[in-house]
Amino acid sequence: MDQKNFIVAIVLSVLIIVGWQVAFPPSKQATNTAQQQATTQSGAPAAPTGQPGAPGTQPGPGVAPVQQPVVSRGEAVALTPRVTFNTAELTGSISLKGARIDDVQLVKYRETIDPKSPPVPVLSPVGTAHPYYAEYGWSSSDPAIKVPGPDTLWTADAPTVAPGKPVKLTWDNGDGLIFGLTVSIDEFFMFDVKQSVENKSDKPVTVFPWSLVVRYGTPTAEGTYILHEGPYGVFNGSLKEFGYGDFKDNKQQKISTTGGWVGITDKYWMATLVPDQKSKVDVTLKGTGAGASAKYQIDYIGAGETIAPGAIGQTDGHLFAGAKIVRVISDYESKYGIEKFNLTIDWGWFWFFTKPLFWLLEWLYVHLGNFGLSILVLTVIVKAVFFPLANKSYAAMSKMKRLQPEMEKLKERYGEDRQRMNQELMQLYRREKVNPAAGCLPILVQIPVFFALYKVLYTTIEMRHQPFYGWIKDLSAPDPLTILTGFGLFPWDVPQFLHFFNIGIWPMIMGITMYLQQKLNPQPTDPVQARVFQFLPILFTFMLAPFAAGLVIYWAWSNTLSIAQQYTIMRRHGAPIGGKGAPAAAVPAPAAPAKDKKGGKSSGKKG
Secondary structure, three states, X not given: OHHHHHHHHHHHHHHHHHHHHHHOOOOOOOOOOOOOEOOXXXXXXXXXXXXXXXXXOOOOOOOOOOEOOOOOHHHHHHOOOEEEEEOOOEEEEEEOEOOEEEEEEEEEEEOOOOOOOOEEEEEEOEOEOOOEEEEEEEEOOOOOOOOOOOOOEOEEOOOEOEOOEOEEEEEEOOOOEEEEEEEEEOOOOEEEEEEEEEEOOOOOEEEEEEEEEEEEOOOOOOOOOOOOOEEEEEEOOEEEEOOHHHHHXXXXXXXXXXXXXXXXXXXXXXXXXXXXXXXXXXEEEEEEOOHHHOEEEEEEEEOOEEEOOOOEEXXXXXXXXXXXXXHHHHHHHHHHOOOOHHHHOOOOOOHHHHHHHHHHHHHHHHHHOOHHHHHHHHHHHHHHHOHHHHHHHHHHHHHHHHOHHHHHHHHHHHOOOHHHHHHHHHHHHHHHOOOOOHHHHHHHHHHHHHHHHHHHHHHOHHHOOOOOOOOOOOOOXXXXXEHHHOOOOOOOOOOHHHHHHOOEHHHHHHHHHHHHHHHHOOXXXXXXXXXXXXXXXXXXXXXXXXXXXXHHHHHHHHHXXXXXXXXXXXXHOXXXXXXXXXXXXXXXXXXXXXXOOOOOEOOOOOO
C-alpha cells in the first residue's frame, strides 16, 4: 500500500508540475512598447488574373507603412469625417476615408477592475500606437476600372448607424460605377456589410468583392498553451489556428473554403470576418515586417461577379468585433448559420466536459448572482455526484487507519526484508478485505473537474472581473493579498523571479485544508515516504498560488467537504482520528519464525 500510494502521489505531483510548465511557459512573444507606425495603403487583395473566380489573394499596392507620430485615439478619430454608433455594447465610429471600421470600444468592459478605467478597445484607427481595423472593397483584373482605395472619401446618407437603422456609404468612380456599402449593427457585436456595385456604364464589368482585417504590431500574448491567441478560422469545416510567429519572414497561408470564418483573437475579444456561408472564397493569412513595423492581415476574396450595364451586383458579409460572450456567440451561430462559430471560444480538447461545466456555472450564477457562490455550489454538486464512490474510498481508508498499528508491527518484525514485509502486507489486506488503492480515488475524480474549471475561469469572459466576497474582486485573477505585499499593506510590483514565493491568503487556506485532510489518511510506514507526503500540501500551496482565485477557492472548499465526509465515515467505522492509529487487537498477527537455541532460524525439520 505504501509503495502504491507513494507512486500515485509522485505521479500526481509530476502531472501538476508538468501541467504548470505547459500552461505557463516563458512568453515567446516580445512586448512591443514603442510601436509608432501607421499606413497610407491597406493590403487590399488584388483581383485574380485570368478567369473570374480564379484563386489569388496577393497584396495590393506595395507601399510600405509610413512612420508617423503616435497620437491619442481622440486625435486620430478627429482626423477624418465619420459615421458614429453608440449601442448598449459598443461605441465608436466608421471612417469615411477608406470606409474603415476602425473605432470600436466595448461599453461594459474596462481595462481593469476599476470601473473608471478606460473602456476596452477592440479596433483602433491609423495614427494610434496599435492600428487595428476592418475594410471592405473590390478588386478588378482590369486596371482601367477605378475601384475605391484606402484614401477614397465616401459619402454617407446618415450621420449615425444604430440597430435597425443602417447607413449607406457610396462612391462614384466617375466612369459609370457606383460602389456602395450598407452597414448595419445589431445590439451586440455584429456588423452586417452589404457590398454593392451599380453599373451605369455601357459595358459589363467584372469585380471581386473582398474583406480584410489588419493589425499592426505583435500583441503581447500571455504565452500559454491553455488558450489560443492570434489568427485562426474554420475552413471547410475544420478549425485551424496560427501563432503570430507562423508569419515571420513574410510567410502566408492560403486556403480556399466554402463557409466558415476567419479572424484574429485575443483572450476575451476578437475581430472576425464571416463571408456568405454558401459562397466559395479564397482566404489569405499573412504577416509582413518585423518588430515595431510588424503587420498581420487576414482577408478573403470572393468569386468575380460580372455586372451587366444597368444592373446591380451585391454580396453580403459580417464582421464580429467585440467580446466573446458564450451565449452571444452561440446565438450568432444559429441565427446566421455560421459554421462552427462556437469554436471562436477555445474550449480545448475536453470541450465535452468543459462546456457543460460552464453552462452549469452560468445557470447557478443566474440564480445566485455571484460566480463565487456558483463555484461553491458546483463543488457541492460534484461531491454529491461522486458521493457513493467517495464513501467507499473513505471507508477503505478508515480500515487502513485501523490497520496502521499492525503495519508498524510488520515493519518492526521484518526490518529490511522489504519483499517479505510486502507479502505479509498483502496477506493482511486480503484477510481484512482492504483495497490499499481505494484512497486515491477521491483525488483522481477531482482532477478532470479541476482542469475543466481552470479552463472555464481562464477562457470565458463571463468570469473576467467577477467578484467574490472580501478582498477577491476578480475570480479569474490570482489572490491579490499576498505575503510579499504584506497582504495588501505594502502594494508594489513584485519582481517576476519572486512570484513563486508570493503566496496569497486563499492558497494558504487551501494548503491548510489539504494538510488537515492528509492527517486523516493512513500514514506511510516508511519515514521517507511520510516526509514526502507531509511536504505535498506545501508544494501544492506554492504551485496553486498563481492560479485564478476561483480555482483555489474551489479546491479549498472541496477539501473542506472531503474532510467533513471523511471524518464522519471514520467515526462511524471506529477508526482513530489523527496520529498513526490505535492498537488493532482484533487483527491477528502472523507468527514470527521460530529460532533455534543458537539464535538461527529453524529449518522447520526435526532432528
